[in-house]
Amino acid sequence: MVMRWAEGFIAVDWGTSNRRAWRLSPGGEVAGEMEDDQGILAVAEGGFPAAVAQIRARLGDLPMLMAGMIGSNRGWIEAPYVRCPAGPGDLAERLCWIEGERAAIVPGVAFDSGGVADVMRGEEVQLLGAHAKGWIGADSTLCHPGTHNKWVRLEGGRIAAFRTVMTGELFNLLKEHSILADLLAGPVEPGAAFEAGVRHGLERDDLTAEIFSVRARVLLGKAPAGEAGAYLSGLLIGADLKVGLRLAGEGEIVAMGRPDLTRLFAAALAVAGRPAREVDGDAAFLAGAWHLVELVR
Amino acid sequence: MVMRWAEGFIAVDWGTSNRRAWRLSPGGEVAGEMEDDQGILAVAEGGFPAAVAQIRARLGDLPMLMAGMIGSNRGWIEAPYVRCPAGPGDLAERLCWIEGERAAIVPGVAFDSGGVADVMRGEEVQLLGAHAKGWIGADSTLCHPGTHNKWVRLEGGRIAAFRTVMTGELFNLLKEHSILADLLAGPVEPGAAFEAGVRHGLERDDLTAEIFSVRARVLLGKAPAGEAGAYLSGLLIGADLKVGLRLAGEGEIVAMGRPDLTRLFAAALAVAGRPAREVDGDAAFLAGAWHLVELVR
Numbered sequence: 001m002v003m004r005w006a007e008g009f010i011a012v013d014w015g016t017s018n019r020r021a022w023r024l025s026p027g028g029e030v031a032g033e034m035e036d037d038q039g040i041l042a043v044a045e046g047g048f049p050a051a052v053a054q055i056r057a058r059l060g061d062l063p064m065l066m067a068g069m070i071g072s073n074r075g076w077i078e079a080p081y082v083r084c085p086a087g088p089g090d091l092a093e094r095l096c097w098i099e100g101e102r103a104a105i106v107p108g109v110a111f112d113s114g115g116v117a118d119v120m121r122g123e124e125v126q127l128l129g130a131h132a133k134g135w136i137g138a139d140s141t142l143c144h145p146g147t148h149n150k151w152v153r154l155e156g157g158r159i160a161a162f163r164t165v166m167t168g169e170l171f172n173l174l175k176e177h178s179i180l181a182d183l184l185a186g187p188v189e190p191g192a193a194f195e196a197g198v199r200h201g202l203e204r205d206d207l208t209a210e211i212f213s214v215r216a217r218v219l220l221g222k223a224p225a226g227e228a229g230a231y232l233s234g235l236l237i238g239a240d241l242k243v244g245l246r247l248a249g250e251g252e253i254v255a256m257g258r259p260d261l262t263r264l265f266a267a268a269l270a271v272a273g274r275p276a277r278e279v280d281g282d283a284a285f286l287a288g289a290w291h292l293v294e295l296v297r
Numbered sequence: 298m299v300m301r302w303a304e305g306f307i308a309v310d311w312g313t314s315n316r317r318a319w320r321l322s323p324g325g326e327v328a329g330e331m332e333d334d335q336g337i338l339a340v341a342e343g344g345f346p347a348a349v350a351q352i353r354a355r356l357g358d359l360p361m362l363m364a365g366m367i368g369s370n371r372g373w374i375e376a377p378y379v380r381c382p383a384g385p386g387d388l389a390e391r392l393c394w395i396e397g398e399r400a401a402i403v404p405g406v407a408f409d410s411g412g413v414a415d416v417m418r419g420e421e422v423q424l425l426g427a428h429a430k431g432w433i434g435a436d437s438t439l440c441h442p443g444t445h446n447k448w449v450r451l452e453g454g455r456i457a458a459f460r461t462v463m464t465g466e467l468f469n470l471l472k473e474h475s476i477l478a479d480l481l482a483g484p485v486e487p488g489a490a491f492e493a494g495v496r497h498g499l500e501r502d503d504l505t506a507e508i509f510s511v512r513a514r515v516l517l518g519k520a521p522a523g524e525a526g527a528y529l530s531g532l533l534i535g536a537d538l539k540v541g542l543r544l545a546g547e548g549e550i551v552a553m554g555r556p557d558l559t560r561l562f563a564a565a566l567a568v569a570g571r572p573a574r575e576v577d578g579d580a581a582f583l584a585g586a587w588h589l590v591e592l593v594r
Contacts, residue, residue: 016476073516081517110517117514148476148509164509166475173470178463179313179445205502206540208533212445212461217414219370220378220407236505243503 004297009063011289014070015039023059028290032059040075048076065289067106068122081110087158088128092295118164123150129288135279141248145261151244165240183228190267193227194234198271201238237268257281301594306360308586311367312336320356325587329356337372345373362586364403365419378407384455385425389592415461420447426585428454432576438545442558448541462537480525487564490524491531495568498535534565554578
C-alpha cells in the first residue's frame with residue numbers, strides 16, 4: 001500500500017474569525033504559509049469547497065488536515081467530539097475524512113463529569129503536538145490563553161480534564177462595547193497595575209463589581225486612566241487563574257499559545273507564586289498536525 | 298420673596314442612552330411625560346440647549362430639574378460629585394444652577410473609602426425620594442438594578458455607602474456581541490433555570506468559566522438552549538448578590554427600579570433566603586425630584 005499523503009500536506013487551523021494554513025513538505029518542514037480573515041463565519045452556506053480551493057491555490061494542490069471550528073456545527077462538516085480522556089490515538093481514529101481521503105477534520109474534545117461540561121476545538125492538536133515533541137510532560141497542567149482560555153490536565157499523554165474560562169472574549173467585549181471602552185484603548189503590559197489586578201482577581205470574588213470600580217477610580221482621580229487596561233487584564237487573568245489552578249497538580253504550569261498572551265499569563269502565574277514556562281502555539285500546532293498524520297499513514 | 302418654581306417644573310432623568318421627563322404641576326401631580334432616545338451620547342457638542350428646548354416644546358416652558366449622566370463630564374455641565382454620607386440637604390445645597398436658575402442639575406454621589414471607589418448619577422434622586430415618602434426606612438439596604446446595579450446602605454436617611462456591580466451591562470454585552478448571543482435571544486423569567494444560576498453565582502467563584510459552560514452544556518445536550526438566558530441571568534445576579542449582601546444589614550432588602558428588573562432581583566433574593574420588597578423607580582424619582590425642589594424653594 002502506498003503511504004498516505006506521502007507528498008506532504010497542508011495543516012489548517014480554521015477558527016471562527018480567522019484561518020491559518022501551513023504547507024508541510026514530505027519531510028515535515030514548513031514550505032509555505034498563509035493567514036486571512038476567512039474564518040467559518042465569513043464562509044456562506046455551501047461555500048467551504050471553494051474556501052478550501054482558495055487555500056490550495058495559494059499553498060499547493062495537496063491533502064489537508066483541518067482543526068478548529070471548521071469541525072463545528074457552523075463549519076464544513078461536523079466532526080463529533082471525542083470524550084476525555086483523549087490522546088493522539090483517539091483523535092487519529094476519529095478523524096473525519098472527506099473528499100475521498102484528500103482531507104480530514106480533527107474532532108474536538110468534550111469533558112463532561114461532575115456537573116461540569118466543556119468543549120474544545122483546535123487546542124487539542126497543539127496539546128498533543130507539544131507532548132509528542134517532549135515540550136510538555138505526559139502528566140502536566142497547561143493553560144492555553146486566547147479568546148477562551150483552556151486549562152488542561154494531561155495524564156499519561158492524554159487530555160484528562162479541562163475547563164474553559166472566557167477571559168479573552170470578556171476583555172474584548174469590555175474594550176470594544178462597554179462603558180470602559182475609552183479607558184481600554186492602550187496596550188496591556190505586565191507591570192505594577194497588571195500585577196495589582198492579578199492579586200485582586202486571585203484573592204477576591206467581587207469581579208463584576210471590581211470591573212466597574214476600574215472606571216470609578218479614574219473618575220475620582222484614584223488611578224491613572226492609562227493603567228486601566230493593564231489592571232483590568234490582570235483582574236480577569238487573576239480570576240481565571242483562581243479557577244484554573246484548582247485543576248493543576250504540583251509544579252510548573254505551561255502557558256501555550258500566542259506569545260503576546262502566554263507572556264501575560266506567565267507574569268500572572270509569577271504573582272500567584274507558580275513556576276511557568278511558555279510554549280509557542282504555532283510550533284505546537286504543526287507538531288500535532290504532523291503527529292496525527294503519521295498515526296494514520 | 299416669590300417662591301422659586303411656583304409654576305411647577307419638569308423633572309428629567311437623563312441617562313447615557315435615553316431620557317425621560319415628567320411635567321409636575323404646582324401641586325406635584327404628573328401633568329405630562331415623554332421618553333426618547335436622546336441620551337447624552339446622542340447629543341452633539343454644544344447641542345444641550347437645543348435638546349433642552351425640545352423637552353420644553355413638548356411639556357411646557359417650565360423650569361427643569363435634571364439628574365443622571367447629564368451632569369457627567371460627557372453631559373451638559375459637569376456637576377461635581379457629593380461625597381458620602383450624602384442626604385437630601387447635601388444634594389440640594391450642591392445643585393448646579395444654570396440658565397439663571399431656570400434649570401438645575403443634581404450632583405452625583407461618590408464613595409471613596411477603604412480602597413473602594415464608586416460613583417452614581419441619577420439613582421440618588423430615587424433613593425432620597427423613596428425615603429422622603431416613607432417607602433424605605435432611614436437605615437436600610439437597597440439594590441437598584443439597571444445597566445449598573447447599585448447596592449446602597451442608607452443610614453440616618455443619607456447615602457452612607459454603596460457599590461456598583463456591572464450585572465446588566467455584562468448580560469447585554471454577552472447577549473449582543475458574544476459567542477453566547479444566539480442562545481440568549483429569548484426572554485428571561487424567574488424559574489428553575491434562573492434559580493439554579495443564582496445558586497451557582499452565590500456559592501461558587503468561577504463566574505468567567507461558568508459563563509462559557511452555559512454554551513458547552515447546550516452543545517453537549519446537557520441543558521436546553523431555551524433556558525440559557527434565564528440561567529445566565531441568574532448566574533450574574535447571584536454573583537451580584539454575593540457582593541451586595543456584604544453591604545447589607547439584617548432584615549429586608551429593598552429592590553428599587555424598573556419592575557421587570559426588581560422582579561428578578563426579588564426572586565434571586567428569595568433564593569438567598571433574604572426577604573425583599575420592590576419599590577417602583579419612576580415613582581421614587583418623581584418623589585425625589587419634588588423633595589429636592591421643596592428644599593430650595
